[in-house]
Amino acid sequence: MSITIRKFEHSDKEPVRNLLVHTESFTEAEVDVAIELVDLFLNNPNQKDYDLYTAVEGNEVLGYICIGPTPLTEGTYDLYWIAVSPVTQGKGVGKQLIKYAEETVKINNGRLLVAETSSQPKYQKTCDFYVSAGYEILSRIKEYYKVGDDLLVYGKYL
Numbered sequence: 001m002s003i004t005i006r007k008f009e010h011s012d013k014e015p016v017r018n019l020l021v022h023t024e025s026f027t028e029a030e031v032d033v034a035i036e037l038v039d040l041f042l043n044n045p046n047q048k049d050y051d052l053y054t055a056v057e058g059n060e061v062l063g064y065i066c067i068g069p070t071p072l073t074e075g076t077y078d079l080y081w082i083a084v085s086p087v088t089q090g091k092g093v094g095k096q097l098i099k100y101a102e103e104t105v106k107i108n109n110g111r112l113l114v115a116e117t118s119s120q121p122k123y124q125k126t127c128d129f130y131v132s133a134g135y136e137i138l139s140r141i142k143e144y145y146k147v148g149d150d151l152l153v154y155g156k157y158l
């Protein structure tokens with residue numbers, strides 16, 4: 001695959017909404033929140049809170065990543081969303097997106113990238129992905145989302 005990673009463009013919005021729905025990893029409310037951030041990014045070219053990048057092959061959108069500086073920190077960044085279309089998963093696109101985001105963070109003097117996820121078994125693949133990309137669990141809050149569902153905070157010092 002010849003993949004390019006570039007700034008998120010207006011024409012990426014609908015393909016990204018589709019892939020978010022089709023990953024079956026996100027609730028309708030979560031997809032709405034992800035798209036709100038897309039709109040915020042696209043409609044406010046001067047904002048500095050969110051940075052979005054798209055992985056494409058030709059005209060096909062394969063995945064995207066959304067990161068941003070964590071408010072009131074010096075050099076900590078949040079990885080808010082990352083998603084790869086289901087048919088493309090497992091082919092290294094997620095890893096390329098996260099590496100690209102890390103380089104961007106470093107260029108901006110960032111030193112820590114943090115990603116929150118849930119301990120539910122359906123997120124195991126996501127956890128494996130973070131570990132394979134060099135992230136470790138920095139903290140865990142038991143029963144954060146609901147009884148039996150902990151918050152896992154993965155992070156990587158860059």
Ligand SMILES: CC(C)(COP(=O)(O)OP(=O)(O)OC[C@H]1O[C@@H](n2cnc3c(N)ncnc32)[C@H](O)[C@@H]1OP(=O)(O)O)[C@@H](O)C(=O)NCCC(=O)NCCS
Nearest residue numbers: 025081082083084089090091092093094095126128129132
């Ligand atoms: C998590 C996600 C972004 C990973 O992207 P991807 O393109 O599938 O991942 P890659 O192909 O780059 O895989 C990188 C590593 O992740 C792990 N991984 C990926 N797919 C996996 C699978 N199906 N099962 C187990 N591990 C897997 C592997 O350990 C792989 O490591 P390797 O390179 O040493 O083989 C993608 O699976 C996805 O969109 N999931 C649904 C959305 C989601 O959970 N997003 C995160 C929360 S916002």
